[in-house]
Structures are given as C-alpha cells and as structure tokens.
Amino acid sequence: MHKHLTWTDRLKIEKALKEGLKPCKIADRLHVHNTTIYRELKRGTYTHLNSDLTTEERYSPEIAEARYRENLAAKGGELKIGSDYELAAFIEKKIGEEGFSPAAVLGEIKRLGLTFKTQISEKTIYNYIDKGIFYGISRESLPEKGKRKRKYEKVERKKAARTSAGESIEQRDPEVDERKTFGHWEGDCVCGKKKTKQALFVLSERLTRQEIIMKIPDQTAASIVAALNKLERRYGKRFSKIFKSITFDNGSEFADCAGIERSIYGKNRKRTKAYYCHPYSAFERGTNENINKMIRRFLPKGTDFRKVTAAYILRVETWINNYPREILGFASSNDLFSAHLAAA
Incomplete structure (x- = not known):
C-alpha cells in the first residue's frame, strides 16, 4: 500500500516546487514513491490566471486537501466518522506523524478530555485503516501492525553458558x-x-x-x-x-x-x-x-x-x-x- 500524504506534506510539496525541485526529488525528500507525488500533483493542480491574462498550471495544497476531504466523505458516507474531519485529522497526526497506536490515540483523547462529533472504538479505527480512510496510515505503518502481544510458554530450563555472576x-x-x-x-x-x-x-x-x-x-x-x-x-x-x-x-x-x-x-x-x-x-x-x-x-x-x-x-x-x-x-x-x- 502506498503512503498517503498529510497536510504538512502538502505544504512541503508546495515549498519544494517553488524551489524548483522535480517530483522525483520531492519524493526522496518526503520518503515516498514517485507515483505518490505525481498523483498528488494531479490532485492539487489548477489553472492560475496571471495579471497579464496568461495562464499557468500551479499546485495548491488547499485544493489538494479539499479534494482529499471530499474523498474521505465519499468513502465515509455510511461510516461513523462521516464528515468529522477534526477527528480524522487528529488520528492521522497521532498515528501517522507521532507514531501512536490506535489504542493510544483513544487513550490520549480521554486523557486530554477532548471531544469530537464522533466516538469510535479501537476496532473501528483498525477497520478504517484497512479501508484506506486515513491518509498516510496502513497496517504496515503501525507500531505492532495490529498484532496482539504473544504469550510466552514455559520452557525447559537450560544450562547457562556461564555461572551466574550473582x-x-x-x-x-x-x-x-x-x-x-x-x-x-x-x-x-x-x-x-x-x-x-x-x-x-x-x-x-x-x-x-x-x-x-x-x-x-x-x-x-x-x-x-x-x-x-x-x-x-x-x-x-x-x-x-x-x-x-x-x-x-x-x-x-x-x-x-x-x-x-x-x-x-x-x-x-x-x-x-x-x-x-x-x-x-x-x-x-x-x-x-x-x-x-x-x-x-x-x-x-x-x-x-x-x-x-x-x-x-x-x-x-x-x-x-x-x-x-x-x-x-x-x-x-x-x-x-x-x-x-x-x-x-
């Protein structure tokens, strides 16, 4: 699964384009595949009218972000998270940028006393990740990839290679x-x-x-x-x-x-x-x-x-x-x- 982009990534793309960087160089800077940048440029490109009435193609992080939100709403018509963009952004930031697990995100919401329009469970977050609802997040990007802690079985005691020091x-x-x-x-x-x-x-x-x-x-x-x-x-x-x-x-x-x-x-x-x-x-x-x-x-x-x-x-x-x-x-x-x- 390719990596999705965050709002911060989009601002970095805009800055890199102004610096004259090519898509492949931008991909290297953001540690994503080239095709991710090409898709993003297609999503956020618009025709800009200059003061001399000429036109040119430009990239807008705002337009790209808005189209992403539209896509989220389209995918989430029947989803609990629906159009709760604030909650979606919070989840993406905590998991995608700060390395939290879904359980830790919900714990942080509770600890900080935050309120959103929607309340969802840990299992629902995992389901949304599997559906590709959140940009920049996949099972592969999670700390434990959704796996539960394994149980240790009792093993037969083996002789140590050296005598214990204490x-x-x-x-x-x-x-x-x-x-x-x-x-x-x-x-x-x-x-x-x-x-x-x-x-x-x-x-x-x-x-x-x-x-x-x-x-x-x-x-x-x-x-x-x-x-x-x-x-x-x-x-x-x-x-x-x-x-x-x-x-x-x-x-x-x-x-x-x-x-x-x-x-x-x-x-x-x-x-x-x-x-x-x-x-x-x-x-x-x-x-x-x-x-x-x-x-x-x-x-x-x-x-x-x-x-x-x-x-x-x-x-x-x-x-x-x-x-x-x-x-x-x-x-x-x-x-x-x-x-x-x-x-x-």
Whole structure:
C-alpha cells in the first residue's frame, strides 16, 4: 500500500516546487514513491490566471486537501466518522506523524478530555485503516501492525553458558513480580551495527515502565559499571532508593556483579542489588523486551550507533517516557515516575 500524504506534506510539496525541485526529488525528500507525488500533483493542480491574462498550471495544497476531504466523505458516507474531519485529522497526526497506536490515540483523547462529533472504538479505527480512510496510515505503518502481544510458554530450563555472576532471580522478593513496589529495574543492552562496538545500555523500571537509555562505547562489564557510576552521580545519594534492584541476563557485560552493586560513595556501601535471569528466559525481563521494541522503531537493527547523537537518543527516550501506555491506564511513564521520584 502506498503512503498517503498529510497536510504538512502538502505544504512541503508546495515549498519544494517553488524551489524548483522535480517530483522525483520531492519524493526522496518526503520518503515516498514517485507515483505518490505525481498523483498528488494531479490532485492539487489548477489553472492560475496571471495579471497579464496568461495562464499557468500551479499546485495548491488547499485544493489538494479539499479534494482529499471530499474523498474521505465519499468513502465515509455510511461510516461513523462521516464528515468529522477534526477527528480524522487528529488520528492521522497521532498515528501517522507521532507514531501512536490506535489504542493510544483513544487513550490520549480521554486523557486530554477532548471531544469530537464522533466516538469510535479501537476496532473501528483498525477497520478504517484497512479501508484506506486515513491518509498516510496502513497496517504496515503501525507500531505492532495490529498484532496482539504473544504469550510466552514455559520452557525447559537450560544450562547457562556461564555461572551466574550473582543471585538468581529466584531470590528476588516476590512482590517485585507483582509490580507493586517502585524502584526495581531490568537492564539490557541494545546492539548496534555488526563489527562495531558502540551499543545502548537500557534500564526499564518495572512499575512505571520508565526508560533510561545510555550510549556506551562497548559491551563490556567495565562500560556497564561506568554507566551506572554516571547514573549514580546524576541521582546522588537517592540512587539506592530509586534503584533498589536491577535484573539482568547472564551476558558477559553484566558479569561484574560487585562493580554493579558497589556505590561510588564508599567501597563498603551498596547502591543496588543485582539479580540474574535463568538462561534463555527473556520473558523474565518482559519490560525490557517490550520497550526495546519501541526503541527499535527509531533505531532499527543494523544502526551504526557511532553516527547517532546523544541528543537523538534523548529524543527517543523522551518519546517513550511520554507515550500514553495502555497498561498504565494511558498515563505516561514519565507522569508516574515523576510522582515516585518526588517521594524518594
């Protein structure tokens, strides 16, 4: 399915035409297929009368947008959304431009107290997407493509490749599993392009789903400890209250359990408690796994982290932490984390 265009795209097309760009160059700039631009130019072209009474063909984003709205109304004669262009525009902006899921869009409407002429369900939004009602949105463009979260099956425990560096997850307080207590995190690394060393060290808080993303020079135990040292300096002596425990897999980068747990404010002082999952049991760090998928939307597999700036990583972190999460009643992680942080 080809990509549809938004109002912002149409303004960009008008600007590009004034700059003298050809349709193929405009397509490259907007990351769409050439045929999308040719269709759009046909939709928005009109005959302009000059002051000297000569005429010329011009592109009008207003005309293109109006014809799009007419098309929406024609498709939606029997649809609930009908001529509710405000709701259609809101859905297109949130999903097409900001990367929201249909469920998150409805959650955001509720959270902000917005009212539209029409009320529709998540299922209806998916149906409209399948019918091509919304410009710029298809199943392929959705975060999870409309798929439901898969269930993890219990697997036979396999022997670890190395002895666990610290205490097993089996020793962790059961209340951590229930996500009722703040300050228990999961730690992981997100790999970059093959044959490059740079990676991301990510921490996910289990109760609020708050995410911390830190760029590290390599996936070594020393780099993990250095990242935690930096984080402890950021939070100071509150660190141990905010990071009561961190659960890792048994990767070699997390092997320095003593370094992970030891505070920079005293050799005999602990800053956190490290636990280690069973081998081949990624589901024991389910929060990490789910949020890593969100990270990969912006930094897909094969990304060369040498070329990714700290500012961009912060943008990704901020987007994730401000995203309305269905599992949190469509509050954001940042809202919940900030409340707990104030009390720490």
